[in-house]
Amino acid sequence: MGVRRGPLLRPRYPSLENQDRRDEFLLFAYFVMKPYSYCPVCGGSLVERLIGAELRRACVRGKCDYVCWNNPIPVVAAIVELDGKIVLARNATWPVGLFSMITGFLDAQELPEQALAREVKEELGLAVLEHKFLGHYLYPAANQVLMAYWARAIGPVRISTELAEVKLVTRPEFAAYDFGPLFVAAKVAKEWTLTWPMTERS
């Protein structure tokens, strides 16, 4: 995951043994941005206001028409395959044992495919040779829309400081991989795995 500038809630790491605590931890530790407390345009307070049929956070100052529409954040997610193995990465802020695919935010004026190649280069040091779009996936808890890709890459792995470690798994290992509380990653992985020939799954 690319580093998103801005305030993040950072609770203590709960035990990953407990599913509820894991979900809570992931929802609040890494992905959910603190909502704005003040209007980013004029600095006025934001208050809940009924706009259309929805309660929105809007600027309290009458002359300012700022409304927080809470539009979802696009994120690219990449299943990276290197020399026939799939790269799983642990974010530097994640607890030991938690791995996922490569994800990142788009830069301004950047197409998803460009972000895919850039993130794979930045986070793993690898060049993307070819890619295939897998689908869109909603991640409501983080208000994100994931654009998932498979990407075949080459090069020596050189991980960025955003990552703590990577591991390479075979296709059967990937097909059986437990993503724990990362249920969107698990969904992307499962649906991609189902497109494989049966011989590659086990």
Ligand SMILES: [Zn+2]
């Ligand atoms: Zn305002």
